[in-house]
Amino acid sequence: MYKALSALLFIVLLLTGCSGMRVVDSQVNSFAPKAVPAGSRYRFERLPSQENNPGAQEQLEAMAEQALAKVGLVRDDQGASLSVQVSVTERAxxxxxxxxxxxxxxxxxxxxxxxxxxxxxxxxxxxxxxxxWREVGLVLRQRSTQTVVFESRASHDGPWADSEAVLPAMLDAALQGFPTPPTGVRRVNIEITR
Known part of the structure; x- marks a missing residue:
């Protein structure tokens, strides 16, 4: 009886270990030379290199839109006062x-x-x-003057291949403390489900 109970307990421990949370630890460096008011409206701008793979860029922008909404920014392609460039670099x-x-x-x-x-x-x-290894970058500019008002980069190195789960956490990390993030490189941990 004890062997069966021990085996059952071992299986439960294995399953709970696999179904928990994981931490995406990112190295973040942000710059905020000008204040960005809450509720500011933005639209995405793309570099010519980002136009070569519009599907992947649209997915990245959808992830960034969710992260930007969490810090109070509103996407408005017609009435935007800010432009946002979002980029990602990945390698295995x-x-x-x-x-x-x-x-x-x-x-x-x-x-x-x-x-x-x-x-x-x-x-x-x-x-x-x-x-x-991944790095996400966000650059926000005042559209009228092209002045950079916020820039942030987050990098992460880990064992997970699922970019669709890791990249949103990295974008959240890059925006932590927005609109006045701490200066210097810092580590930001974001928990996501397995």
């Missing part, structure tokens, strides 16, 4: 993991996600970890 990097040997060196090694037999991996691919 694979790195080999270390493999400390366990046992009597009889041809088996186990460690850091890899199981090796002899000179090669027993389960190929478990010895490689993929890390996803």
């Amino acid at each position: 990097e694979q790195s080999a993991m270390d493999h400390p040997a366990l046992g009597w060196n009889l041809g088996w090694r186990v460690g850091n996600g890899g199981v090796w037999m002899g000179r090669g991996p027993l389960f190929p691919g478990l010895d490689v970890r993929t890390s996803y």
Whole structure:
């Protein structure tokens, strides 16, 4: 009976560990040379390079629109006093993991996600970890003068491939403290669901 109860408890712990929250920790650097009043209206502006992939840019702008609404800005393509440029840079990097040997060196090694037999991996691919680096940028300009009134960048490096969940958290981090964010580089943690 105790074995069955222990097994059930172990399974419950595994499932709750997988269904919880995760933290997107971003390095943020913001600049606010001019005050932006709450309720200001904006429209998105695109660089020529962003016009090459309009679908991806529209998705990014939809994420940014939600983040900007949280800080009190209103999208108004006709009556906007501000223009907003939003950008993202993403890359995936694979790195080999270390493999400390366990046992009597009889041809088996186990460690850091890899199981090796002899000179090669027993389960190929478990010895490689993929890390996803992303950076989002926001630049707000006064449309009448093209003066930058707010600029912010947030970067994050982590194991999650799902940009559609990570990027909104990074945009929220980039806007933390808006319209007068702290000066200097800071770490901002945003919790999202798994």
